[in-house]
Amino acid sequence: MDWLTEFPELGRRDLRDFRKGIDQGFKEFTRSYGENIELFFEPLLHFLIWLEKLLLATPWPLFIAIVALVAWLASRSIKIVVGSAISLFLIGFLGMWEDTMSTVSIIIVCTLLCIGLGLPIGILMSRSDRAQGIVTPILDVMQTIPSFVYLIPVVMLLGIGKVPGLISVIIYAIPPMIRLTNLGIRLVDKEVLEAADAFGASPWQKLTQVQIPLALPNIFAGVNQTIMMSLAMVVIASMIGVTGLGQPVLKAISNQYLAMGLFNGLAIVALAIIFDRISQSYGKRLQSYRGGQGE
Amino acid sequence: MKQLIGAALTAGALLSGAQTFAADCGKVVIGEMNWASGEFLARLDGLIMSEGYQCDVEYLTAGTMPQITSMTEKGTPDIASELWANAAVVVIDAAIAENRLVKLNPGPISGAGEGWMMSAAAAKAHPELKTIDDVIARPDLFPHPEDPSKGGLHTCPSGWGCQLATNNLFRAFDMEAKGWRLVETGSGAGLDGSIAKASERGENWIGYYWAPTTFASKYDLQLVDFNSGFDKEHWDNCIVLPVEDCDAPKRSRWTASEVVSLAQTDFTKRAPEAASYVENRVFSPALLKKYLVYMDSNQASGEEAAVEFLLNEESTWSKWVSKEAAELIKKAL
Numbered sequence: 001m002d003w004l005t006e007f008p009e010l011g012r013r014d015l016r017d018f019r020k021g022i023d024q025g026f027k028e029f030t031r032s033y034g035e036n037i038e039l040f041f042e043p044l045l046h047f048l049i050w051l052e053k054l055l056l057a058t059p060w061p062l063f064i065a066i067v068a069l070v071a072w073l074a075s076r077s078i079k080i081v082v083g084s085a086i087s088l089f090l091i092g093f094l095g096m097w098e099d100t101m102s103t104v105s106i107i108i109v110c111t112l113l114c115i116g117l118g119l120p121i122g123i124l125m126s127r128s129d130r131a132q133g134i135v136t137p138i139l140d141v142m143q144t145i146p147s148f149v150y151l152i153p154v155v156m157l158l159g160i161g162k163v164p165g166l167i168s169v170i171i172y173a174i175p176p177m178i179r180l181t182n183l184g185i186r187l188v189d190k191e192v193l194e195a196a197d198a199f200g201a202s203p204w205q206k207l208t209q210v211q212i213p214l215a216l217p218n219i220f221a222g223v224n225q226t227i228m229m230s231l232a233m234v235v236i237a238s239m240i241g242v243t244g245l246g247q248p249v250l251k252a253i254s255n256q257y258l259a260m261g262l263f264n265g266l267a268i269v270a271l272a273i274i275f276d277r278i279s280q281s282y283g284k285r286l287q288s289y290r291g292g293q294g295e
Numbered sequence: 296m297k298q299l300i301g302a303a304l305t306a307g308a309l310l311s312g313a314q315t316f317a318a319d320c321g322k323v324v325i326g327e328m329n330w331a332s333g334e335f336l337a338r339l340d341g342l343i344m345s346e347g348y349q350c351d352v353e354y355l356t357a358g359t360m361p362q363i364t365s366m367t368e369k370g371t372p373d374i375a376s377e378l379w380a381n382a383a384v385v386v387i388d389a390a391i392a393e394n395r396l397v398k399l400n401p402g403p404i405s406g407a408g409e410g411w412m413m414s415a416a417a418a419k420a421h422p423e424l425k426t427i428d429d430v431i432a433r434p435d436l437f438p439h440p441e442d443p444s445k446g447g448l449h450t451c452p453s454g455w456g457c458q459l460a461t462n463n464l465f466r467a468f469d470m471e472a473k474g475w476r477l478v479e480t481g482s483g484a485g486l487d488g489s490i491a492k493a494s495e496r497g498e499n500w501i502g503y504y505w506a507p508t509t510f511a512s513k514y515d516l517q518l519v520d521f522n523s524g525f526d527k528e529h530w531d532n533c534i535v536l537p538v539e540d541c542d543a544p545k546r547s548r549w550t551a552s553e554v555v556s557l558a559q560t561d562f563t564k565r566a567p568e569a570a571s572y573v574e575n576r577v578f579s580p581a582l583l584k585k586y587l588v589y590m591d592s593n594q595a596s597g598e599e600a601a602v603e604f605l606l607n608e609e610s611t612w613s614k615w616v617s618k619e620a621a622e623l624i625k626k627a628l
Contacts, residue, residue: 016593019594020593020594027495030495030496034492034495034496045441049442148484152488155484155485155491156488156491156495157492159440159492160478160481160485160488161441161478162441238479239481240480240481241480241481241485242479242481246481247479250452250454251453251454251458252454254454254455
C-alpha cells in the first residue's frame with residue numbers, strides 16, 4: 001500500500017534537473033535579452049529621475065501650495081486643503097522631505113502608468129467575456145503571488161533601482177484599476193445603452209460619451225485603490241533599492257529604532273490619506289450631478 | 296491497542312539502542328547556521344562525529360544571534376561550527392571567561408572576511424586596479440545605474456551594521472568628490488540580485504560583500520585591497536557608528552572578521568576526541584569555495600555536499616581525525 005502513503009513525486013534528481021533547467025533557461029534569457037529590455041525601459045528611468053529631481057528642486061512652499069491648490073480644485077473642501085498642507089509641513093519638519101519627494105515621484109509615475117495601462121485593459125475586458133476569462137486569473141496571480149517571487153527575475157533582468165521597483169509596484173497595484181473599470185462599464189444600465197443605440201451612436205461614441213462617463217465613479221474608486229496599494233508597496237520596493245520612505249522603514253525594522261520606523265511609517269500614511277481624500281472627493285464630485293437629476 | 300503497545304515498545308527499544316550505540320560520545324547538538332557554508336560545515340561535523348566518533352548527533356538551525364544566545368543561556372547547542380563572533384564579542388568573551396564556552400578552533404576557514412569586492416569581469420579586464428585608490432580613480436568603469444556619469448558603489452542593505460561602515464568609509468576616501476555615488480541595495484536579496492545580474496552579463500560591479508559565501512565563490516568576486524592601516528579605536532568609535540556620530544572618518548582597512556568554532560566546555564570534556572577533530576579542521580579558501588560552488592550548481596543541501604567532500608577529499612580530512620575514526624568513516628562511506 002506504499003503508493004497510498006507515499007506521494008508519487010518526481011525523483012530528487014529529476015526535480016533538481018527540472019529546477020536547474022528553468023533557472024538556466026532564465027539565465028540564458030537574461031544574458032541575451034537583458035540589455036535590450038533594459039534599453040526599452042530606459043526612457044521610463046529617465047522620466048523617473050527627472051521627476052524626482054524636479055520635485056526635489058521645487059521650493060517647499062511652492063510644492064505645498066500646489067498640493068493645496070490641487071486639493072481645493074478636486075474637493076472644494078477647506079478641511080482637506082488645510083489638512084494636506086499641515087501634514088506635508090510636519091513631514092518636512094521631521095526631516096523626511098527628500099525621502100517623501102522620492103516616494104511621491106514614484107507614486108505619481110506608477111499611478112499614471114496604472115491608469116494608462118489599466119483603463120484600456122478594463123475596457124477590453126468589459127467588451128469581451130473571453131478577455132475577461134483570460135485576464136481575471138492573471139489579475140488573481142498578480143495580487144496574491146508573494147512579491148519576492150517575481151522580484152528575483154525582475155532584479156536579474158533589470159538590476160536594482162527605480163525601474164524594477166516601479167514594475168513590482170505596478171504588478172501589485174494595477175489589478176483594482178482594471179477590475180473596477182471593467183465592473184463600472186458592465187454596470188451601466190442596458191436601457192441607457194439602448195437609448196444611445198436608438199440615437200444612432202457609434203460604438204466609439206457609446207463608449208466615450210455614455211459608458212465611461214457613467215462608469216467614472218467606479219473608475220475613480222479603482223484609481224484610488226491603485227494609489228493606496230502602490231503606497232503600501234513602497235516598503236517592499238525599497239528592498240530592491242528604491243529610494244524613498246521605505247529605506248528608513250527597513251533600517252528601523254532591522255535596528256529596532258521605534259521612533260524612526262513610526263515617523264516614516266506615519267509619513268506614508270499621511271501621503272496615503274492626502275491622495276485618498278483628494279481622489280475620493282473628486283470622484284464624489286463627479287457624481288454629484290446624480291443627486292440632482294436622478295431618482 | 297496491541298499495535299500501539301508494540302509501537303511504543305519498538306520506539307523504546309530504538310531509543311535505548313541509540314543510547315548504547317552512542318555511548319562513546321553521547322548526544323551532541325550541532326548549531327547549524329542558516330547559510331550555505333554554515334550548513335556545510337555543520338553537516339560535515341555531524342557526519343564525522345556520528346560515523347567516526349559514534350556520537351548521537353542532532354542539529355539546531357538558526358542565525359548567529361539566536362545561536363549565541365542559546366549557547367550562553369541554555370547551554371545548547373554543544374558546538375557552533377562556523378560562528379561569526381564579531382556579532383557578539385562581549386557576550387562570548389564573558390562566557391569564555393566564566394569557562395562555560397571555549398573557542399575550539401580560532402579559524403576554521405582561512406581567508407574569511409568582508410569588505411568591498413569587485414566582479415570577476417572587472418578584475419580581469421582591468422588588472423591595473425590593484426588597490427582601492429586605483430579603483431576610486433576610475434568611477435567611469437563602474438557607472439551608477441541612475442546616473443551613469445558617476446561611479447556607483449553598492450552599499451550594504453539598510454539596517455545592516457556594514458551599511459554604516461561602508462557609508463563612513465565612502466566619506467573617508469572622499470569618494471563623492473571623486474565622482475562616486477552610493478547605490479542603495481535595500482535588502483540582502485537586492486544586493487545578491489545586483490551581483491548576479493552584473494556577473495551573469497560580465498559587467499563591472501563594485502560593492503560590499505563577504506566571503507566565504509556562495510555568491511563570492513560562484514561569481515569569483517575579488518576583494519579590493521584597502522591599502523590602509525587599521526586603528527581599532529577609530530573603527531569602533533567612528534566608522535561603525537551612524538554618520539552623524541562620526542565627524543571625521545579616516546581611511547581604514549576593514550576590521551578582521553573573527554570566524555570561530557565555539558563549543559561548550561562541557562562538550563570538550565565529554566567528547567575530547569571529537570573536540571580534537573574540530574581543533575584540526577581548517578579549510579583553505581579554495582577548498583571551501585569548491586564545495587560552495589558544488590552546492591550551488593547542484594542545488595545540493597549541506598549534507599549532500601558534506602558526503603561529497605568525504606568521498607573526494609580523503610587526504611584532507613584523514614589528517615583531521617584519529618586513525619580509528621578515519622577507518623570507521625571510510626567503512627560508512
